[in-house]
Amino acid sequence: MGKSKKQIEQLLSSILETSSIEDEEVLLHLLGGIKDKQQGIHRRYINAALHMVGEFRKDSSEVRIPITPVIHNTIKVPHGGIIATIVDAAMGGLASRSVAPGFNVVTTNLNINYIATTYNEELIARGSFIHKGRRTLVMECVVEDETGKKLATATGSFFVIERRT
Amino acid sequence: MGKSKKQIEQLLSSILETSSIEDEEVLLHLLGGIKDKQQGIHRRYINAALHMVGEFRKDSSEVRIPITPVIHNTIKVPHGGIIATIVDAAMGGLASRSVAPGFNVVTTNLNINYIATTYNEELIARGSFIHKGRRTLVMECVVEDETGKKLATATGSFFVIERRT
């Protein structure tokens, strides 16, 4: 076994010596995400850590993140930055799939209005187009929980760029 | 050893069987963050996972996140949502410390202008006040990397609420 693997196992053992139930829930969640990434379910570690999954259709997207202690802020509701992360994923993922081969998009502006918070189980962000231009895209997004409670709305501007090869 | 601990160790072993060097870097990072949280360095798991640390003075804040594969998007630069997360942390953390005991703040609006990206090592967000009202706060934030390259600027509105007991 490599040195780094040994180090990882020792680190885990040391954590488990004093771990709380919540610590263990988080460890299962994070490691489960990494395992999923190895199996091709996620392309990015951040998505893996958040168990973020998305469906992208031609004109709309739906991205989901389970609400667990991993994304809680200090009052045990989803962190505002994670709301921003799911919003950027729902809009940016749709935007990048909409441009011609050889092109990609970069976010230029993100504006989020936070409406309510939730103690429920899942964040669901739905993205769609306001404007599909040749050089710029404007998109909108609504974030709800699984009961349909509206948590935030957002708009984003994206700039179309040539993909680096 | 508890059942859950056993399950966590088995999951890690299974990951390490096929882990890439990057997987191992990420595992060390995530587990190191959880360990730090156990030792009181972080209060939230999301901060622990990101190794996000902050300094909060009376009128300004500085929050840092190391740039690692954990926060990379598919083109290996920091994910726009993580920029939003550090921005929200730098402004919201300063805002919540500025209100009277018994009160807290909630983000109502977050607006981010993305300027450039970076292949360097650290995200640094500096928050400050534009307006400190009795019921609302308006704040601004600049995100740079450790070379001083400006990555994003943001403004946020916060609403002062009574703290739930």
Next chain:
Amino acid sequence: MGKSKKQIEQLLSSILETSSIEDEEVLLHLLGGIKDKQQGIHRRYINAALHMVGEFRKDSSEVRIPITPVIHNTIKVPHGGIIATIVDAAMGGLASRSVAPGFNVVTTNLNINYIATTYNEELIARGSFIHKGRRTLVMECVVEDETGKKLATATGSFFVIERRT
């Protein structure tokens, strides 16, 4: 005749001595607006000067401004600030009508994405609610010209306040 009326008439005469056709179009427009205000069609001088008229239903609004040289910027398309003015009128007018007697609203945040410009004849802004809270309202607005060309979209946050008596 009062001194001030005399002064106004002399000022107009002096303008008409060297007026261009466009000057005269603008004068007819501005004076026509003031006349309309005297007849109760407008409540504010700014609406009168812009010939801005609105319809407000329970859950939506529609506000219109004719596109004339009065609102042109230097490249003869509607000034971005006037787009913001019609947006604020469509959202704020709807918001203020939605609160209980004795209350009013103030705009706290306005975010506008400009999409296209127009050489057509009319700006039409349609406002609606994203969220109607007890203390805050979040609204959205789309601005088009009379052909349905989308010019801008916007969101606004409004704070509910007690009306000054």
Next chain:
Amino acid sequence: MGKSKKQIEQLLSSILETSSIEDEEVLLHLLGGIKDKQQGIHRRYINAALHMVGEFRKDSSEVRIPITPVIHNTIKVPHGGIIATIVDAAMGGLASRSVAPGFNVVTTNLNINYIATTYNEELIARGSFIHKGRRTLVMECVVEDETGKKLATATGSFFVIERRT
């Protein structure tokens, strides 16, 4: 005298028959602005109507509008749309002067946080650069009254385009 001039004079006479003191103040203001435009003080009618004047330096701008009934909303404070107009003028005017000959800028995003209102005499907007890119500019602006009371802050994104000839 041309037919249109005759019509304008008759319209003014009809207004002055029933004009209030406030009507006359507004008429003097609007006509004074048109006169100033004839004398080259303003390039646009909207600036003339608002008596909006600006100073543009290399890296900053200062634009002023007197607070008169022309820009009052129904509670006799400056209309939110006029705040947006002065913001767009301060940032856009500076942006357009900063690009190379043959180029111009268009506003793509405007985000305004409204902080306070004023019963004082003048709106003053100061614009500056956050980022000067080759294709995009990001700017910020603070609006105060003449006593230094902060009324609003804003950021804007501008896209550099080739000037139409």
